[in-house]
Amino acid sequence: MDMSVLERELNEHEKLEQFIAKIEAGDKIEADDWMPEEYRLALIKLISMHGISEIMGALPEKEWVPKAPSLRRKLGIMAKVQDEMGHGQLLLRVAEDLLKPYGKDRGDLMNDLFSGKLKFHNVFHMATKTWADAGVIGWLVDGAAIITQTNMLNASYGPYSRALHRICAEEVFHAHHGESIIMALAEGTEEQKQMLQESLNGWWEALLMFFGPASSSTTGSSKQDITIKYKIRTSTNEELRQSFFTKYIPRILSLGLTIPDPTLRFDEEQQLWIYQQPDWSKFKEIITNNGPRSQARLNLRRVSYETNAWVRDALSAVAN
Template identity: 65%
Template sequence: MTMDTTFQGLSEEEKKEAFLARIDRGEKIEADDWMPEDYRQQLVRLIAMHGISEIMGALPEKEWVPKAPTLHRKLAIMAKVQDEMGHGQLLLRVAEDLMAYWGKGRDDIYRDLISGKLKFHNVFHMKAPTWADAGMIAWLVDGAAIITQKMLLDTSYGPYGRVLQRICAEEVFHMQHGESIILTLAEGTPAQRQSLQDALNRWWPALLMFFGPPEGNNISKHQQTNLRYKIRTATNEDMRQMFLDKYMPRILSLGLTVPDESIHYDKDQKQWIYEQPDWDEFKQIVGNNGPKSQERLRLRQMSFENAEWVRDILAARTLATG
């Protein structure tokens, strides 16, 4: 890996100051540029978690591929699952470039996932027992993901931002797919409408947790570092308010009831007031103690182990031709 010649002859402290100056000027950092160790660590932590969450996020919807109510819906959700897996592979490739500096690769990411060292998103530890849940994931979970990913488009790390341009474009279609399911159920029978309300009741706490704890919570210790390095450009609470601004009116327009009696819009504060979710529960869920955590981890472990012979052949071929 080459070093940016701009930093040659500088002390570590001077390099970091020059690096921060580049970021403050709006320059993009590339994979072979010099970067501080904590910047690299934060990028790997974020991008690996994002990539793994895309892959793990395909699992609850994958369960509905054989059970979708029509052929049209089956093809749509199958295409969505394929897209999500593809997003995961793109993101893990970006993470691999950064990890090569430490002599690590994609296998290490999967091992960290299976061992519990690498976390995946809280929402993908949850159950999806009905077709309404599949719609809720595509509409509101993907809608929340779009808010996060659009915030990251202007990240200081160039390769991540470029990959996100493609991912964001495809996620819009995923959200529209979910919205179509939700609208169909909302205009359906009383039983279908009730299934929709039940799904919202199940998913609402996880959706509020989606963006992570507010600033000041000891779980969100990485937030300030990411903001200073401009890896991200908004706080968790900023994004949660963006989500509520966009989706609360849409949820209420469908005649659905949000399972939080405290939630209301404060015109003076110009923000939604709501009851904070249980952040201790959040910590338990992302610690792989959620309703479906172990089952989905076992599926990923089985896939990883079953494909070991393929990786061995590819590695041998690379050595032979390299």
């Protein structure tokens, strides 16, 4: 072997050991720090998917701005949509710093979204047919997101950790917004209660899928293993799902709602929830843009991106 190649390999090995020692000590990795490519690529995949999901996740609720039942509700859901878009932009900027060594930027991420290369969360491919659906997104989908994101508040990558502290603080308000809608419906007319139950029935499987499969063998992906290895997060998909059950099942039942899973129970011996597995083949189909509203929302995002190209061009001209 050529000595220069051997020296480079030894140097890379030394850098990796220093990197591991740094994250094991609880220190943060910054954008300009050396990092192994596996770590960089895992961050790009995670953060870009998170950022795009925030943007695509605003669209189901945006549909309900003109149809919200009162002016107060319209203002509330408009503010939430604005926040989600802001979260997306913040996260895409974090991802953009990681893309620089590859000569890519946010524009490339948007093109990856349109081509199907960049995925977004399964829940945001679903239809919002009723006002109760808007409430379920705010209460349970955002609740699931908070559980996932707080698990990464102390992520080893500093820029992502700092962004999450801001995002999670705002997501708590979003969850309260959704809970307010749910409580109003649960305490309303029989028709409203029925609408709420039907919404829960329709969203339950998607909520289980939100956290991803329990093991990498289900999808052939080792993303959760890599993110835990590098201390980007601390809990597995299944641990996060169990935390969601523990927090929300008692709350759901307290409203007089029925969870659409006759097998659901808490096993005292194992100290975990037993539940019916969702159809993971459906999950794969949905996240490859074959969900109920996948193409409609992608087309809306595509038209918006193309229509506003002049703004990006103008800003680029000023910068240059």
